[in-house]
């Protein structure tokens with residue numbers, strides 16, 4: 001049976017490491033890292049995430065401000081709030097929860113965020129710097145995936161990673177991050193021909209499509225490491241549950257290791273958001289960064305507590 005990669009525990013360890021750095025910054029530099037999270041509308045799932053982000057930020061000693069705007073908020077009001085937060089020296093990270101109501105253009109919103117405070121890594125400057133192999137702020141979910149992979153596998157160089165999905169939040173930036181770790185990277189998507197065959201070549205298989213149970217056991221090479229990013233909510237009330245893109249029952253008989261849903265990539269995403277906020281705060285104050293650019297760099301204990 002495949003080893004379960006425990007994202008919940010690793011996320012807690014990363015938050016603890018971030019908390020230590022936050023305490024050090026607070027006491028030696030008088031800098032308290034601040035995170036602002038903006039939610040537009042009342043989507044219950046988004047409310048849960050935003051609350052959890054704020055709660056974890058406070059737990060690690062950061063300042064957390066949550067702005068909840070009504071679903072009918074005009075775009076210019078949201079842009080005005082972002083301009084205010086860009087100018088606020090106590091705010092080092094800004095996150096606008098996606099998706100946004102349809103009358104708001106997400107591109108305009110992402111462009112408006114100061115790239116130095118863009119802890120989601122969605123601003124074109126950060127996207128470009130990541131694609132070029134540089135060290136802007138990278139998106140949190142892919143960072144979490146790389147951390148989980150590095151903790152289980154150690155060195156990633158030379159491994160063939162197959163990523164299912166090419167979204168700007170997960171698939172594309174993950175391809176850049178894994179290239180930076182010297183993986184051989186294949187990105188598959190809805191137009192890929194013979195997906196099962198492509199997947200069977202993977203040493204590392206990452207599923208980020210949003211199709212429950214898409215990846216079956218016979219898509220997986222024996223011993224492969226499988227990362228399940230997908231989160232789909234099924235059922236109501238007592239029957240409510242979260243399911244991933246991987247059919248855990250069949251895949252765990254073939255894979256070497258697998259991340260669970262829940263308790264895998266999700267908690268790591270939030271921990272990486274806090275880590276990005278810490279990095280952003282250090283950079284904005286011209287302080288040395290507590291960590292290397294690469295989450296798989298084992299020389300840096302904060303970044304890679306499992307080395």
Ligand SMILES: NC(=O)C1=CN([C@@H]2O[C@H](COP(=O)(O)OP(=O)(O)OC[C@H]3O[C@@H](n4cnc5c(N)ncnc54)[C@H](OP(=O)(O)O)[C@@H]3O)[C@@H](O)[C@H]2O)C=CC1
Nearest residue numbers: 141165166167170189190208209210229230231265266269
């Ligand atoms: N744990 C976490 O922190 C996060 C989890 N998620 C979850 O990850 C999943 C993906 O999210 P996101 O990237 O935003 O999704 P998107 O819908 O933006 O992208 C989905 C991608 O999957 C591809 N795809 C869809 N169906 C298939 C299929 N049958 N075969 C192959 N490829 C397919 C699409 O291809 P094409 O480009 O051709 O349309 C697209 O590239 C969701 O379940 C989401 O909830 C997302 C963000 C964070």
Ligand SMILES: Nc1nc(=O)c2c([nH]1)NC[C@@H]1CN(c3ccc(C(=O)N[C@@H](CCC(=O)O)C(=O)O)cc3)C=[N+]21
Nearest residue numbers: 049095096097098099120140262263264266267269270
């Ligand atoms: N600007 C922006 N940045 C994001 O990073 C962003 C976003 N918008 N919109 C939505 C997606 C989704 N996302 C998740 C974060 C945490 C969990 C998480 O903590 N999941 C837990 C369970 C959560 C639960 O119980 O509902 C787990 O998988 O164990 C999941 C998904 C961040 N996203």
Ligand SMILES: [Mg+2]
Nearest residue numbers: 139140141169
């Ligand atoms: Mg993300």
